[in-house]
Amino acid sequence: MADVKISDLTPEQIKELHAEFRAKEKQNAEKRANDRLALIDLENEVVLEMMAEVELLSEAIVNFKQKCIHKLEPLMKMKTELAKAAEKQRSFTFKSKDNVVKFVIDYNETFKYDDGIHAGVEFAKQWLIEKSDESDDSKMMTSIIENLLGKSRGGTYSAENLWIFVSSAEDYDVPLLKLAADAVKKSLYKEMTSVSVKVFKKDEFGYKQLPLSATKA
16 A cells, blocks of 8 residues: 555545544543542452452451460469579460470560750750860760761651760760760660561471461461
8 A cells, every 4th residue: 555645645534534633532531530549440340359359358367466475474474483584585385295386476666756866965964065176086976976966857766866965975084975965865765666476387398387377478
């Protein structure tokens, strides 16, 4: 079929092509709109169908976790009393006699701080003001302290950095830094965030964790 050039077409033929092109565009747009509506319906159908299963599964996992903790907590106490676990231990392991099955209960904690942190920061700031014009070593230490006691974008302090500051400040025989370290340390406290239950089964390759959440599957 020979190539057709626009310049060879009559005005009437060009109008026909424009009409065909617009009709095709309209048809494609309508198809996309219908496909999007169909997608919304399919998405709704699948999500609601799976949600019914998810709720049952989630409830079963929660019940299993609570049952594990309820049954294993007395054993944790016995392990502590029999010196098989430390008094403040936050992770406990339980095994079958043949070492094939293993349960691990973790009490997950994080460090928080109370309003006492502000006193520690103020003591550190006083020291920084006094040392701002001194030697290069002091300036370097000033920079380090400013970084450790700096807030994140969310307006919070890093517990890890606070402990680094405490450890570093206690190494120096400087009254203001010691006051700052003491105030920061007193403001820090532990808070339990969650309890996790992990289940393992041993095969010829070693222990494998059984997936109890979708992220582990």
